[in-house]
Amino acid sequence: MTPDGVLQVKGLSVQFPRRTAAHPPLMAVLDVSFVVGPGETLGLVGESGSGKTTLARAILRLVPAASGEVLWQGLNLLSMDATRLRRQRRDLQIVFQDPLASLDPRMTVADILGEPLDVHEPRLTADARQARIAAMLDQAGLSAGLRDRYPHEFSGGQCQRVGIARAMMSNPKLLICDEPVSALDVSIRGQIVNLLVDLQRDRGMAMLFISHDLALVRHVSHRVLVFYLGRLIEIAPRDSLFAAPMHPYTRALMAAAAPDRPGQILKGEPSSPLEPPGGCAFRDRCTHARELCAGSVPRLEEISAGHFVACHRWRELPD
Amino acid sequence: MLQIDSLCIEFRQERARVAAVRDVSLALAPGECVGVVGESGSGKTQTFLAAMGLLGRNALVSGSIRFEGRELLAAATSELNRVRGARLAMIFQDPMTSLTPHLTVGVQMAEVLVCHAGLSWTAAKRKALDMLQTVRIADAARRMRQYPHELSGGMRQRVMIGMSLLCEPALVIADEPTSALDATIHVQVIELLAAMRREFRMAIALISHDLGAVHALADRVVVMYAGRVVECAPATAIFAHPRHPYTAELLRCAPNLSAARLNRMPSITGQPPDPAEVLPGCAFAARCARADARCRIERPLLVQSGGAAQAACHHPL
Amino acid sequence: MIRYLLKRIAGAVPTLFIIITLTFFLVRAAPGGPFDQEQSLPPEIVANLQAAYGLDQPAWIQYRRYLTALLHGDFGPSYKYKDFTVTGLIAQGLPLSLTLGGVAMALALALGIPAGVFAALHHDSAAGYATMSLAVVGIAVPSFVVLPFLGLIFGIDLHWLPVAGWEPGSVKHLVLPVITLTLPPLAYIARLTRGGMLEVxxxxxxxxxxxxxxxxxxxxWRHALRPALLPVAGYLAPAVATIMTGSLVVESIAGLPGVGRYLVQGALNRDYTLVMGMVIVYSALLISAGxxxxxxxxxxxxxxxxxx
Known part of the structure; x- marks a missing residue:
């Protein structure tokens, strides 16, 4: 049984070697597991050093993984040979953060949109190809006359539309969006986000939506994953997470975004991923930390339907 | 203390002259914190770069910027150098690229005092060390000897803030001080700015698109769009009752975790006008729900609009 | 730091080894031998000479003998300049060549960097363009044109400096050769500094x-210069190579008794040991520069x- 349109990540870890073999490697992603169903949007939240971007790249094998599996429709992407992987890439696309930098400055919009067709559907007739490009431009909210322009002639928002259009050309079943609107003006973000949500709804595709903006994640996600220093520390359905966040870090994030929410104001910085504290990675900043937090890395425990938390003391935390 | 009058900044580019700032006037009183809000193309950063004399060579500037009675525009570099860094300081957006990579933190801070206060390097470094502690950097002595890339983003921004305060300036211009930082660090930096303001009593020009930061710090808010000031009001008034439609839209689009979740994410249709274009009428008319024929032909002037607020709109809210 | 240096030096040994081996066999692969130039030598005497120098042995035995001698610091006798060992010849000429090259490198940096900074600061003015045009001349005109030209003006027309030749301890004999050697790297350094500066x-x-x-x-000077010089740093090793090869021409034309001529003469004379010695010296210099x-x-x- 091939689970159609399902992504299953199991125990994925990504590390980066250090300058000398003497030093242990930098653990960017540590033992992350989750499932994305067809048509579902998973929000990935965390700050710098949380590993969420590295995770996305590892899923697509843009960076090598140290261990674990990435099962796309039952097949492990990490152990596939290059040819088979390329065919799978049709279904798995990504939109990047910096709209202008992600587009080849020497290609027109028509070239950029046509390239996925050349790779995945080379037998299309010229007319069919043009028609597909025109249709995509229209869906992305770009006027047809822009097809022969170059990226530097566009605004940030338009560039991002081109980036999304390119990603959608091969009709992916899973779209990874890595901070797709962070580089855009606040008043334009809604346009791009609404476009993504519409496209997702029309095509029934799944989305991994990476962002540090909680309000944005709340808007688009069905379920949310919270990362800290490479580990998954909380998973919950959207409403459950925002109504009752459990992990102290999640609460602190919410408090930073909305002062009316309870949650400590974090002092200091995340400890360097090069020297993580033993046990729970958050304990050096957590007001609820006790001795037992230094003992072992907390595992994800289910505290209510679909709501998991990795915290030794979740039972003792105030509401 | 800072008086900007009819400031116009144009940039010479290959084909045309592009107007970044069109006829902007604003003033800051001593000790006041003014939040300058706007998006790409608003000209908010260029306005203050002009005050600091940091515009590129292809910039054509007209108008007047007076600081503590002295005219800054077209001042000789030597005169300008007496003011900037000492009475008038600026903090930039990305502390990683804004600090010199091959000089230690200690040197970069101390040189301000050596240059402006005539201190010896030893005395200057001692004061720099004190300042690092004032901005709450732990293990300050070790940090003094480190290079910028060895510090985290939040720490680098603290260094920049401390560096700007060494000569106790009358005005600090903070250009997007939190944008490059994590959300949980935003709060720390804003708190630090507030604390420093209490301690040093300087005025702050906070250039930011982060309305939360502006709300926390500003006494007054100036909203800019397409190179012009479109609204100017006390902070309490502007957040409660914006007068200009753009301000209202901007507030509506601001990320808000406290409010209920909406089905469509709010945005303003269209995009800001191309700075190379010269539009008759109101620059926001193309995107404004309240716009009519008059708005497209006749450019509205900044006028009083209820209480202490000023708005440039024919149909203010 | 020390560990890094030792590692690099250790890494240089295999490189040198490969260079020595390649050169050894390449030189012997060229037709002819060291004693061909000698006219009117009966073949038996040539055969005796060859046996005396061990050249009648198979190549790889000669190679082994050479390496063994090398490990004892013996570069062997010169085949062309009888009565002299290679070590002796090189020791004689190297100080002059090093002086020539070292001064040229120092001058190129001391003049090129400020010129580049000046050109960058005034990049949209006549002065800036003029500086860069001069740089192009410096790169384009070859040393065998520059040196005689300078000699013509300063030696013959103005009688300020000697045209060629050398006396031990003389400085004025070195002026024109040094200037000639300095010009190409100076021009490159000025251009690179200007480019780096403009960017920084x-x-x-x-x-x-x-x-x-x-x-x-x-x-x-404190903030912008160091990052602007990164491209110049990248050029320094090739600059040393340029100066080394330039010194071959300059020393020949100016009649200076440095080591530059040995490499060319040695190759032409099939003076194997001398060529090997020079290759080792130059390689070591270049690796150190790197x-x-x-x-x-x-x-x-x-x-x-x-x-x-």
Whole structure:
């Protein structure tokens, strides 16, 4: 049984070697597991050093993984040979953060949109190809006359539309969006986000939506994953997470975004991923930390339907 | 203390002259914190770069910027150098690229005092060390000897803030001080700015698109769009009752975790006008729900609009 | 740091070894031998000479013997210049060549960098364009044109400096050769400095330095210069090579008794040992230059770490 349109990540870890073999490697992603169903949007939240971007790249094998599996429709992407992987890439696309930098400055919009067709559907007739490009431009909210322009002639928002259009050309079943609107003006973000949500709804595709903006994640996600220093520390359905966040870090994030929410104001910085504290990675900043937090890395425990938390003391935390 | 009058900044580019700032006037009183809000193309950063004399060579500037009675525009570099860094300081957006990579933190801070206060390097470094502690950097002595890339983003921004305060300036211009930082660090930096303001009593020009930061710090808010000031009001008034439609839209689009979740994410249709274009009428008319024929032909002037607020709109809210 | 240096030096040994081996066999692969130029030597005497120098042995035995001698610091006798060992010849000429090359390199840096900074600061003015045009001349005109030309003006027309030749301890004999050697690297360094400077002046940290009210010269020398010199650092090893090859021509034309002529003469004379000796010396120089450049990089940009 091939689970159609399902992504299953199991125990994925990504590390980066250090300058000398003497030093242990930098653990960017540590033992992350989750499932994305067809048509579902998973929000990935965390700050710098949380590993969420590295995770996305590892899923697509843009960076090598140290261990674990990435099962796309039952097949492990990490152990596939290059040819088979390329065919799978049709279904798995990504939109990047910096709209202008992600587009080849020497290609027109028509070239950029046509390239996925050349790779995945080379037998299309010229007319069919043009028609597909025109249709995509229209869906992305770009006027047809822009097809022969170059990226530097566009605004940030338009560039991002081109980036999304390119990603959608091969009709992916899973779209990874890595901070797709962070580089855009606040008043334009809604346009791009609404476009993504519409496209997702029309095509029934799944989305991994990476962002540090909680309000944005709340808007688009069905379920949310919270990362800290490479580990998954909380998973919950959207409403459950925002109504009752459990992990102290999640609460602190919410408090930073909305002062009316309870949650400590974090002092200091995340400890360097090069020297993580033993046990729970958050304990050096957590007001609820006790001795037992230094003992072992907390595992994800289910505290209510679909709501998991990795915290030794979740039972003792105030509401 | 800072008086900007009819400031116009144009940039010479290959084909045309592009107007970044069109006829902007604003003033800051001593000790006041003014939040300058706007998006790409608003000209908010260029306005203050002009005050600091940091515009590129292809910039054509007209108008007047007076600081503590002295005219800054077209001042000789030597005169300008007496003011900037000492009475008038600026903090930039990305502390990683804004600090010199091959000089230690200690040197970069101390040189301000050596240059402006005539201190010896030893005395200057001692004061720099004190300042690092004032901005709450732990293990300050070790940090003094480190290079910028060895510090985290939040720490680098603290260094920049401390560096700007060494000569106790009358005005600090903070250009997007939190944008490059994590959300949980935003709060720390804003708190630090507030604390420093209490301690040093300087005025702050906070250039930011982060309305939360502006709300926390500003006494007054100036909203800019397409190179012009479109609204100017006390902070309490502007957040409660914006007068200009753009301000209202901007507030509506601001990320808000406290409010209920909406089905469509709010945005303003269209995009800001191309700075190379010269539009008759109101620059926001193309995107404004309240716009009519008059708005497209006749450019509205900044006028009083209820209480202490000023708005440039024919149909203010 | 010490470990890094030792590692690099240790890494240089295999490189040198490969160079020695390749050169050894390449030189012998060229037709002819060391004693061909000697006229009117009966073949038996030639055969005796060859046996005396061990040249009648198979190549690889000669190679082994050479390496063994090398390990004892013996570069062998010169085949052409009888009565002289290679070590002796090189020791005689090397100080002069090193002086020539060292002064040229130092001058190229001392003049090229300020010229580049000047050109960058005035890049949209006549002075800036003029400086860069001069640089093009420096790169384009070959040394065998420059030196005689300078000799013509300063030697023959003005009688300020000698045209060629050398006396031990003389400085004025070295002036024109040094100038000739300096010009191409000076021009490159000026161009590279200008380019690097122009780029660095746009960076955010330079803007911060100006915002702090620092005088322009402080901003340039303390903040902007070091990162701007990274391209120059990258050029330094090739610059050493340029000067080394340039010295061959210059020393020949100016009649200076350095080691430059040995390499060319040695190759022409099939003076195997001399050629080998020169190749080793030049290779060692170049490898050291490379090592110094890497150390320089780390100083210019602390983000570059030496350990790897």
């Amino acid at each position: 002046m746009q960076s955010h940290f330079v803007r911060t330095a100006f915002a702090k009210g620092l005088p322009t010269r402080t901003v340039i 090592l110094l450049v890497d150390l320089l990089y780390a100083w210019l940009d602390p983000r570059v770490r030496l350990a790897h």
